[in-house]
Amino acid sequence: MSQPILTLDFLDIPAPTPEAALSAEVRVSPATRTGRQRKLYIESYGCQMNFSDSEIVSSILFDEGFDTIDTLEGADLVLLNTCSIREKAEQTVRMRLSQINGHKKRNPGLLVGVLGCMAERLKAKFLEEEKLVDLVVGPDAYRDLPNLIREVDGGQKAVNVLLSREETYADITPVRLNSNGVSAFISIMRGCDNMCSFCVVPFTRGRERSRDAHSILQEASDLVAAGYREVTLLGQNVDSYKWASADGAEHVNFAQLLERVALVSPQLRVRFATSHPKDITDEVLYTMARHRNICKFIHLPAQSGNSRILSLMNRTYDRPWYEARVVAIRRILGDDCAISTDMIAGFCSETEAEHQDTKSLMEHVRYDMAYMFFYSERPGTLAARKLADDVPLETKKRRLQEIIDLQQQHSAERNARAVGRVHEVLVENFSKRSQEHLSGRNSQNQVVVFPKLNFRKGDYVQVFVHSSTASTLLGEAV
Incomplete structure (x- = not known):
């Protein structure tokens, strides 16, 4: 059986962000052998948020008597933490489930479950129609995993895909499964209120809610004490982080949280992902400028360089607004601040001239890196309900290749600027x-x-x- 490829986080290229999930990537959680009787094998697909969630799941199941192992052989429970952002991501998971079910036929006591966005989107279909799994668990139901596993142990199928307006898992200390011992993720919020017409995240991860600021600072302090030197603050849209204490006496926005984390230790680097162009404020940029240990890197997904397409995408900004945010970044942080982006080629009704607008935006900004895709219609989204996916696949692929070629030039140019320093x-x-x-x-x-x-x-x-x-x-x- 072929082993899934590792994600790119700890190789010699940067990692993807939540808004730019790369469906071809899968991360196998390493072993934690402490003598517990039952063995968990977990694979994580897609974005950094999924990888972070797998650390939460492993923590919950560790307390239930599960060690994590890094091979399918010997597992009592196999979990796939899935991504739904593109059709290819779901196809990859289905193929993997078919492989695992072949293994299960030779190991009839094996339990198989699907977690995450694909579980939330397809819900009981996995159990009723495809019969590929024993349990299906959505992103807000991980605390219920012990009960669901007991149901499956008793001979039942189990499902919990209820979304929550409160769940942030703030009190759970993640098991750092995939860390290099230097860098770690801290999830600061969950869900998304941005109803981009192409995106399934609001339907699979629910409404936006922010985590208690004090629990975030404690997690950062604990990581420093454990020898970590870098944290990435994660959220579908970190700029909209907004937390208030129960008595209303304390209010913390993202810029304030970012500063507090930076002050935990001067030896702790701080990164964050992902920013939404409509929300990133000058206050955030000035906070970055004040603190040397806040990395000068901003992922600012544009998705398109044409204002009409941006409106159809429901991105809530137009091209001039986006360009003004780039100008602000350059003015406050200087030209050395790296900017990356996401681009979608061939969105509904995109003309050749509008595609050229995307290329011209790339020429104007000159991104350090980009995550680039052709449009993949996702069931249940506003675009799937209201817009025709009418750009031919061949055209999508050609346009995608053009922006990839252009970005490779820009990445090489931006890297060349670093030479001699x-x-x-x-x-x-x-x-x-x-x-x-x-x-x-x-x-x-x-x-x-x-x-x-x-x-x-x-x-x-x-x-x-x-x-x-x-x-x-x-x-x-x-």
Whole structure:
């Protein structure tokens, strides 16, 4: 049986963001062997939020007597934490479930479950029609997993896909399954209130709610104490984070939260994802400018460079608004602040001229990197109900390739700007190509590879960059 590929987080290229889930990626959770009787094997697909959720699930089941193992063999429970953002993501999961069911026929006591967005979207269909799984659990029902597993142990199928307006899992300490011991995710909010017409997230993850600010700061402090040197604050739209204490005496917005996390320790780098162009404020940008340990990298998904298409997407901003936000970033943080984006090629009714507008926006901004897709209609979304998916697939693919080619040029140009300068690099791991070289990222999220010498994971190293490729900077420690 072929092993699923690892996600790209800890290799020599940057990781995707929640709004830019890459359906081809799957992360296998590593082993935690403490002698517990039952064994959990979990695969996570799609976005960083799913990977973070898998750490919450593993924590819940650890308390129920499950160790995590990193191979299918020997598992008592197999969970796939799924993504629904594109049709290909769901096809990948279905194929994987078919493989696992072949294994289950040889191991009849094995329990198989589906978690996450695909579970929420398809609900009982997995149990009733496809008969691929024993339990189906939505993103807000993970606390119910022990009860659901007991139902399955008793010979029943089990499902809980109820969405919540309150659940944030703030009191659960995640098991850091997929960390390199240097970088970790902190989920600061769940759900999304932005009803983008192409997106299933509001239907699969529910309404937006923010986590208690004090629990976030405690988690960050605990990570620093455990030796971590970087956190990424996660949310479908972090800029709309807004928490108030029960008595109403304390109110915290995202800029204030970002500053509080930065003040936890000067040795702790802080990143965040994902920002929505309609919500990112000058207050956030000035907060980034004040604190050296807040990384100068912003993921700002545009999706299209044409205002009519943006309106059909229900993005709630037009091209001039988006360009004004980029101007603000450059004015407050300087041209060295890296900006990445998402782009969708071939959205409903997109003309050739409107496609050229996307390319012209890319030329104007010159993104450091981008996640690029052709439009994939998702059942239940506003676009699927109201708009015709009328751009031919061949045209979508051709337009996508054009923006990919353009972005490769821009990424190479932006990386070339880093040559001849010294960068502070947080070492995350060995280079994927050599145990004699280390790999880390600078503040701009650019991957830097250099000879290891006596440096180790978690060290901050001053690296002189002498050359670059489209995806990597090469240098020497100074």
